[in-house]
Amino acid sequence: MKVLLRNPRRTVEVSGPATVNVVLDRLDIHRESVIVVRGDELVPGDTMLAADDEIEVRPVISGGALDREVPS
């Protein structure tokens, strides 16, 4: 399956079928630091993804300066 990663934007290929959690483990990505999106839906960790699925793994940790008045 195609996995879109962000910051910077790039795509990697992961073999499937596999659950979201397995895909994240294979990419060595911590579950709590991302959300996974397919199309416009949020997919939870136990969802089985097909070999031809396309997903986006979106980081949720914003690193901008926190003395900033407007967080991201």
Added chain:
Amino acid sequence: MKCRACREPAVIDIRRHNANFCREHFLRLCRDQVAKAVKEFDMLRPGERVLVAVSGGKDSLALWDLLLELGYEADGLYLGLGIGDYSDESGTYARAFAASRGARLIEVDLREEYGYDVPTGARAARRAPCSACGLSKRHLFDKAAIDGGYDAVATGHNLDDEAAVLFGNVLHWHDEYLARQLPVLAARDGFPRKVKPLVRLGEREMAAYCVLRGIEYQVEECPMAEGNRHLHYKEALNQIEARSPGAKHDFYFGFLARASERFRDGIAEEQGALLSCERCGAPTPSEVCAFCRLVEKAAGAQPVTIGRRGAHR
């Protein structure tokens, strides 16, 4: 994975609450947590007008949406910071959200109105970009809120942000910051009230909220944010949280309930001696405020280019 409330399939797990939620119950949880924070810390009263500091990112757009959902009269303020494509894109998300909700978005463009952008102003004033940026934001949000007669400025700081800042402030014992790290700062002469209604929600929840509400937001990081130390604090706290869910919540809310008061003695005297800026009238400890000095230094400076297409076209 089933929803704790209705046993339907869940879309998100929240380890801190040791529970999973379906879309409907998760959105309800977010609204309830904001309503609870607002009430607990007396942030806003019914009928008050709020100005939301909107960056185009997940937190500020989720905050705006939640306040509108809860029935507040909430307008947005977006500042054009001139940070290359990052700013251009962020602005489109803010505008698209406002249009979709029929909400009012006020826009202030730094370059158009004050003759500089963040990268240029930072270099001209020999400040770190985030410092020049933060100074500009504070000044312009305060001004817009006072000029527009708003009762409060709301920012999208979430639990992860507040816990990371607290961690840094404790690590280095910045007691003057600890004294002011509160979810509400009351209005005082010339400054509007500041509120942080998202303090009971984590950043993963805010990203999920946006996806579930169909809110498109700026996912990329600001190119000036690199090497920020708060990111390391967040990573450290997330490791602790992974082993002990709820640790961030306990750290932050424990501080508010049990320790925050002890740091507050110092701030009263520090607040005493404010003048009004000779140029713009803003409250300031010196004759000319830091913002006006930044504008002055940046005037006529060679523009700094940033982003794929550059900041200035």
